[in-house]
Amino acid sequence: MSEHYEPLQRRVVTVPFVLLGLVALVGLYYLGVRFVNGMGAVTNLNGGFPWGIWVVYDIVVGTALACGGYALAVTVYIFNKGKYHPLMRAALLASLLGYGLGGLGAIIDMGRWWQFYNLFLPWQMNFNSVMLEVGLCVSAYIIVLMIEFSPTVMEKFKAEALQARLNKVLFLVIALGVLLPTMHQSSLGTMLIAMGWKVHPLWQTLHLQPLLAVLTAFTMGFAIVVWEASLSSIGFRRTPETHLLSGLGKIIVGLISVYLLIRFGEIIYRGKLSLAFAGDLGSLMFVIETALFVYPLVVLLSPKGRENGRSLLWAAVSMLLAGSLYRFNAFLITMDPGQGYSYFPSFPEIMVTLGLVAIEIMVFLFVVKTFPVLPRDHQPAADAKSAA
């Protein structure tokens, strides 16, 4: 039995859990309609906007939000910062669920889903296609995440022999778990190059797309780790892991600085800065997005901000919004395919996405309460037991 992790001894079925369940049911209902009557019956997709929130939230943004396991794995294993290890399992679980959601989103959005296996037939593969790379890498990474998370499950069922055997090869799986997200997260950026003139010039950075995509995946990955850890300490009234999180704050400051330097460098170098002040939707979104990136930078720059649990939480929220908005802006909000096409998600479309997210959160809550995922609470808060 692990010395370091333990299941949270709380009730699984709570009021928020039931409310999430209701949202999930509504989403599942519309999902049923989609499969019976076609995508047109529930979505507002059209000839100019073939991708709506199902692709852009569930896959493009969702997998970036699921980069916590990736970001932490790089820190712990590549840069050998083992002290962050206690955060690892929760991050891996969130990543597994987020990527699972991405995979599910891909299937429900696939117009000819019953032929999905063509993606895996070598003679059908188009190696020039960035989408092929994303599809294969995401599929492989979901399997890798399952293996990475499996020790938690084995621990629960006391499958010690199996666990010992897995540990011998786990390093290889972990390395894959670092490589695969680097590959497909950068490819999500490369995808924007092929979309060409439809992407707003402020977001069409051509050969810099993959780099910016990986950087935002990292910032969002770290932000989600900080966010989850702070929230679970507040929500479950556990001792906060602020001492670990403030260290991540430093890494975050570095990442955002590099990101902003490249982002603005490109815009100034290509003479696009005037577009940021054009007073249209594109410039407005750019200003909001930039502000959301700058806020955590300012907060976390001071040691005070890094050590305060609450300001750390707000910085993380801002960064999550910043990275999400960056991707939403590039893929959807400021995208313009011309010819009078426009898109705004329909109510059923939104409900399907919310329903899937609700299921994701429900599974997360269920698993942390039944499996040894969260770090053992060393100084149990006085009221923790009574709150349960």
Added chain:
Amino acid sequence: MNRRDFLKTSLGSAAMAATAGVAEARPNLEPAPQAIGMLFDSTLCVGCKACVTACKTVNGNKPTIVGEDLQWDSARDLAPETFNVIKVYTDGNQLTKDSEVDGFAFEKRSCMHCVDPGCVSVCPVTALVKDPVTGIVTYDVDACIGCRTCMTGCPYNVPQFDYDNPFGALHKCEMCNQKGLERINNGMMTGCAEACPTGATLFGSREALLDEAKKRMALKPGEVYNYPRGDVRDPSSYHEKAVPEYRQHIWGEKEAGGTNVMHISSIPFDKLGMPPLGERSFVSISESVQHTLYSYMALPAVVLGGLTWLVKRNTDGDDEGGEQ
């Protein structure tokens, strides 16, 4: 400078500069050796839409019915059942044909059969292919997974997905040469070119059509020219008409690597709804970036080796990796 101007001027040159430094940068693809195409001369089009009807007939597509107007095909834009439409440009009092000010003009919209097609480059399962000989871009419904990446990668928003069908597919013009129709392979011309009464839609090899377009550019406005109909290499008939004031621009000669379906007109093409494209195709850039990053999977393998070594070193002597 607005978004469109920016895209047309700066982005094009920036793309050139950006990819100049990338190793293995792939240039635009070249036209197929015996590329088949069409030339649409907007100044000859009278807006009769015979080509729209012919296209639906030969491809077995149903008419687009709007409201209770059962006697008309009301197709206004490309759709799953519409591979070809005629759009109208209007300005001011709309009195003069082919005049940018106070005038009107017609424009054909159908697949351009790009020389460096975005749809082909981005499709993960090779459902869209460019024929190596004719350059025609065709679709394989049995391969397609319906991801619609092709729609995002097409600079002209041509491929249309049938959202209203739970087992929908992608639909676009395949130059009347898809399996089961194969008009080109059988020595026929495209349905739309055959039906066109004025020769506004002209069929032929890309080479011959480009020559014809260049010839028209060189004509003096007002002089009489004998316009061919049908196949430019073997016209079915001719008609004489005064030459209009052509823009000195053959759309599709160079745009994003060029297209096999080319357009000429006396109205600027952006007014006719053509996208802001430079000469470099966007997919030649994305493929260059992608292949440079991966160098055909060798780079990831090397990186994996390095990562494995680091992880092994950092997890040794610990049952779950990382020091506690």
